[in-house]
Amino acid sequence: MGVEPGIRADARPVTADRPSPHLDLDLAAVRHAYRTMRNALPGIELCYAVKANPHPAVLALLVAEGASFDLASIGELDLCLLAGARPAGLSWGNPVKKITDVRAARAAGVTRFTTDAPADVALLAREAPGAVVGVRLAVGDDGAATPFAGKFGASEDEAVALLGQARAAGLDAAGVGFHVGSQQRDPQAWVRAIDAAARVAACLGEHAPRELNLGGGFPTPHAGGPTPDVDACAAAIRDALARHAAWWRPRPFAEPGRALVADAGVLRAEVVLVAERAGRRWVYLDVGRYQGLAETEGEMIVYRLRTPGRGGEAGPVVLAGPTCDGDDVLYRHADVRLPLDLAPGDVVEFLGAGAYTSSYASVGFNGLPPLPTHVRPETPEEGGIDLH
Numbered sequence: 001m002g003v004e005p006g007i008r009a010d011a012r013p014v015t016a017d018r019p020s021p022h023l024d025l026d027l028a029a030v031r032h033a034y035r036t037m038r039n040a041l042p043g044i045e046l047c048y049a050v051k052a053n054p055h056p057a058v059l060a061l062l063v064a065e066g067a068s069f070d071l072a073s074i075g076e077l078d079l080c081l082l083a084g085a086r087p088a089g090l091s092w093g094n095p096v097k098k099i100t101d102v103r104a105a106r107a108a109g110v111t112r113f114t115t116d117a118p119a120d121v122a123l124l125a126r127e128a129p130g131a132v133v134g135v136r137l138a139v140g141d142d143g144a145a146t147p148f149a150g151k152f153g154a155s156e157d158e159a160v161a162l163l164g165q166a167r168a169a170g171l172d173a174a175g176v177g178f179h180v181g182s183q184q185r186d187p188q189a190w191v192r193a194i195d196a197a198a199r200v201a202a203c204l205g206e207h208a209p210r211e212l213n214l215g216g217g218f219p220t221p222h223a224g225g226p227t228p229d230v231d232a233c234a235a236a237i238r239d240a241l242a243r244h245a246a247w248w249r250p251r252p253f254a255e256p257g258r259a260l261v262a263d264a265g266v267l268r269a270e271v272v273l274v275a276e277r278a279g280r281r282w283v284y285l286d287v288g289r290y291q292g293l294a295e296t297e298g299e300m301i302v303y304r305l306r307t308p309g310r311g312g313e314a315g316p317v318v319l320a321g322p323t324c325d326g327d328d329v330l331y332r333h334a335d336v337r338l339p340l341d342l343a344p345g346d347v348v349e350f351l352g353a354g355a356y357t358s359s360y361a362s363v364g365f366n367g368l369p370p371l372p373t374h375v376r377p378e379t380p381e382e383g384g385i386d387l388h
Ligand SMILES: *Cc1c(COP(=O)(O)O)cnc(C)c1O
Pocket: 049, 051, 052, 070, 093, 094, 179, 181, 182, 183, 215, 216, 217, 218, 255, 256, 257, 258, 259
């Protein structure tokens, strides 16, 4: 496996002493997750949401598996094209677009866009005439660990009007869709959203959308309670689609992000300092909010932790990052327990960390580098490579 295009030319070969922290990414687990979702959602096109983990090796693997891609920027467009994705399999899912975004997408042959506002429909009509457009509905994201909280989506009435506007402006007003909120733990969220989409379709009668975007949100296991698996979500989706199938049979597609990559990643970090402060034990790591653990904000995602080589009695800790920023505390409320004999230099592993970590790392806050990814190739005889 060579150095991928677009990657720093000075990427170092892996040595026994990999830098800490780093993300260990297992490509076989990405392939397994993709095939599991394929099997759970037969006949449903899967558009990988690139932002979850845009690593070139992940994109190349998913291209080879036949995946499509959901992208949000020119940078993600370039990454998909470099990985060999067909423009016909690319869908611009971000309703917030610049003119230059639409022009670049069109120049690259992207013809499918999501929209949710009149000005964006007008932009698409002007810059991408004839494009295939889907309207994103605002749906309740209760049950999501990381909700969108009203940032995106049209009401049902607005969606009907937007599709009418798109049609009148010469766009192919083909779709309706939603995103139920990321790390959505309630399969019924898809049922409620599909029902909302069906109400929009019913309002449009002969112009009912022929595509249904089921979005992302499929959850992955973390600490703090059980998570439905993809089969549970798929069963809810199938039942909801079946209830409307007598009069509406749209072509469904989905945009899974975290569900395809989270379980493939282990973030390996190191203890820097252990200290007692006001009766609590603080453990400071060499990774924090700014090196990829952005989803600990508000303690939304509580990762499962492992401490290889330290198996003794555990006690509660406040877990903090290494920077001089007061917000760089990972968990102070969550019930996080680590071995009492944990000491500087010990390894702490974050499981299920393949999604929304490396792509969230800052470029150099406090002089700390972004989280490097070590890709574990699928064939053991190949050596890995360190990539930023
Ligand atoms: C982020 C995003 C996704 C992926 O969400 P997950 O919760 O990671 O599955 C899908 N669609 C859109 C439009 C997104 O912005």
